[in-house]
Amino acid sequence: MKVDVLIVGAGPAGLMAGAWMARTGVKTLIIDQKPCRTQSGHADGIESRTLEILDSFGIGEGVWRDSNRTIELSLWYQQQGVLQREAVMQNCNPGLSRYQECTLGQGKIEQRLLDLIHAHDCVEVQWNTSPVDLRVNIPGEYRIEMQIQTVQEVEIKTIHAKYLLGCDGAHSWVRERLGLRLEGDKMDEHWGVFDAIPITDFPDIRKRCIVRSPVGHLMVIPREARLVRCYVQLDCRTAAEFKKNYHADILVKLVATILQPYRFEASQLEWSTIYTVGQRLCQTLSMHNRVFLAGDAIHTHSPKAGQGMNVSMQDTFNLGWKLAAVLKGQASARILRTYEVERLAVAVRLVEFDKRMVQAVCGRTLNAHTRNSILQEENSSASGLTARYCPSLLTVPRGDLAANLTVGMRFPSTPVFCQSDARPWHLQQLLQSTGAWHLLVFGGNLSAVSQMKRVERLAAAVADHHLGILSAYLIHCASRQEVDLMDLPALFRPFDASHGYDYWKVFADRQPSVSSHGPGEAYRFYGVGEEGCVVLLRPDQHVSFIGSLEDINSIVVIFTSIGWNDRDS
């Protein structure tokens, strides 16, 4: 069997890669040794950036609706036998994203990704299947050869693939086979975990809680459908006892002891396990530019901040569109090298952050100020919103025409208003993950003739250079009443003989009822002035380039440098 991409592991990282392949039409096989998706337990924290990404595949709203919001963080401690509330803090950072942190069982997110994948024919998911042998970098077009075997059959099948993704978790078979290792410390600290419906009068059970107690520390994570997850610190004796038969009663009793004098029992216990804290990293994310590792295969850490599933999906969200572009002959394989550079930096920050986070939760000496600043960091930088990819052939820093945007970072969102029908859109809602690059033209005040001329010249330049891959949007700061869609360049109102004009490419930067012009709400949000600018976004919504309306040549240079060959246009 021949496929373009072979993915080992159908967890969040593997399925996010699969989502890209499904959306871009790349022939892909995903194998997983499990019989089906995750049924209970495992990861459950969803950061706002992850919701933005899921929304770009059309599945964010459903996840958001089904999830539990964790808006507050409550800190408790036990001193001289008395359990006391120390503080209630905000567990989110409103304004950074249109979403906020929430919780939902990993299996439900996998299901949404599977639904998306199954809606396309090009990606196949094969359960009960493990890799048994691998050759990489063999000559020819299909440089990967993998033998796979299903649980049911003795027969071994050979898969030929152009690219291989190892999304097979902390004990990654692919990584081991490549001779790579996770490196770092494994701390001698054990934590038990369980998901259950709690029967309790503990007043903060529906808040995220950190309870520091001499018996052991406790973290409470409220979840969807009345569930609550508890993480409880175990001494070596209790850890060993639990491991004997994995009976969660030990964990539940420990939580009940910590939460005294409140009542705590577990009803409908769904899942439990034990883990040992450790922050480990694999420094090599790709080999021969043909095999790529992602997710837990390259970074493991404590689940304290609910980061794991997020960073894993964000890994392959970074990789997927690049692979698709190369496979479709649109870009040179050179761009794949940016994956390691961009995501290794994130992985390094992740494990460093996790060490501080573990200190914040477990440390006995940490002062409140330091702890709070770490918790604050979790709400901003650790959420994936502030990942900043370093300069490369994909991200070209330059100029300051959009003071509040940073090249390399994800494009933040604010409402804009459709020129044609006044409907408000969060600008990010338009930036769907299709594989297309996005060209956001901040055209300025179009009621000034000179400014309109600049936009017309820009549109002509885009047409001249056949930049068909670009999905172009115009955001102006003229009074909406003074702009007529039909006066604008055809770039911003594409015409199709059977569907007519596309009336949803041009937006005003302020409420329809406001008739003033000059920089309005959206322009101020992005720090764009009356003279406007162009913002080039990669297919993953990260800012690639910011330039003046005359800077189309710089964009052409970027596409040339990545070997762009837009066969579709």
Add this chain to the structure above:
Amino acid sequence: MKVDVLIVGAGPAGLMAGAWMARTGVKTLIIDQKPCRTQSGHADGIESRTLEILDSFGIGEGVWRDSNRTIELSLWYQQQGVLQREAVMQNCNPGLSRYQECTLGQGKIEQRLLDLIHAHDCVEVQWNTSPVDLRVNIPGEYRIEMQIQTVQEVEIKTIHAKYLLGCDGAHSWVRERLGLRLEGDKMDEHWGVFDAIPITDFPDIRKRCIVRSPVGHLMVIPREARLVRCYVQLDCRTAAEFKKNYHADILVKLVATILQPYRFEASQLEWSTIYTVGQRLCQTLSMHNRVFLAGDAIHTHSPKAGQGMNVSMQDTFNLGWKLAAVLKGQASARILRTYEVERLAVAVRLVEFDKRMVQAVCGRTLNAHTRNSILQEENSSASGLTARYCPSLLTVPRGDLAANLTVGMRFPSTPVFCQSDARPWHLQQLLQSTGAWHLLVFGGNLSAVSQMKRVERLAAAVADHHLGILSAYLIHCASRQEVDLMDLPALFRPFDASHGYDYWKVFADRQPSVSSHGPGEAYRFYGVGEEGCVVLLRPDQHVSFIGSLEDINSIVVIFTSIGWNDRDS
């Protein structure tokens, strides 16, 4: 075959009745002579109140997501051969509802209602089936006997039912059979209608438009999925010509003529028809308190304001819960008499409004001020938000403890914040259509001991009187930090041995980050003071009673007067 409720007509009115029956578990048969739901065309306007109602059945968000928003209304006129824009107005009234007016084909709304109905076993929908004979008020428990016949079979089947609903449209078989008639004028004015994807450079094609022209008036209604609906006034000759072969080309050409000098062609023409303007009404909505008419069977009018489907669904939204309560032995059949009183008044207002609306669109002499005030009326009272049911055994006006609420009107919505987890909810989101009455306890500032005592006495009174049908919520205006859920009466934290406490019954009236007390945002919205009040809502969200925290006896009197017998409690 025996059923509790037999519904003739599976359009919006019949299916809304079916939704109630499905949710409350009442055995129901819906028959319709059509082979399946509406596939294209017909009604397409959805008012904000209808979205609120659909949301109370869990299907509002989906309709809202799929719909097209009609935020602006553009007025054009042709004078001396020149087409000119006269004004652009707001086509909505933000703040009255959490939704706004939108458009979506009737068939897509029917599909959502069918999905809801099919998720329950108790309601069956039988297509291709017509009534052929009817006897009403026969002795026994099943006082309705109807013969029905399917298209495929010669055989006639007899259905015995306790109640019959005639939701079978303007030419209602049920109404005719009862000897009732629609009365009123049929104006000698013809309009053609079609749905198509327009190929046009008319700049306001994605706004709702009224174009006044000597050739004929035109209304443009932008729709979902690039569709646009056009209503065009026809002279008698053109109307006759169209009726010859129902070829929509005539209509499209007429629109193209009106919109000159703009280009207008129709691509993918989905549907077309012709109708004659007339406002007609059936003054009798029920017979023997056993047969009820709803929707177009009792009111027909022009589609100018997109009201028809809305009022039809609102008719049976009013009736459905009453029928279910009577059938479950919870209430006396007396309450069914309120249906005619409450909905006839709405129907009368509807046809009167439609006459003014037709004048506003077609009249040649109307001044701009009068026209605008009618269009304004459409955005408020006509949207169903201001329907005010007159005093009856279900609606008992009294006092002024909630200055911005009106007994008989639907309960408006504003955000409140969950005591347990700080999550914001639009209060209306909690008021799901289950058949339960809602008791909203505005408990005031609970950090004052005297106020807490009042709430405790109220909860004790509710318990004493076994008002188990009530779904109770507490909205307080204390600082959220000073309230502990577990200190509150059990009424507001129901306990279940396997699901624990219900942590989602108590709400604060302001943002979690604000720590002040005294009337906050929600209290001010409803006009409730620090002393609080109780607001009793019917299952259809209309305010039944407003009283002090000591007024539980008045609520007991209401339930006694409707013969309440809560077998569930």
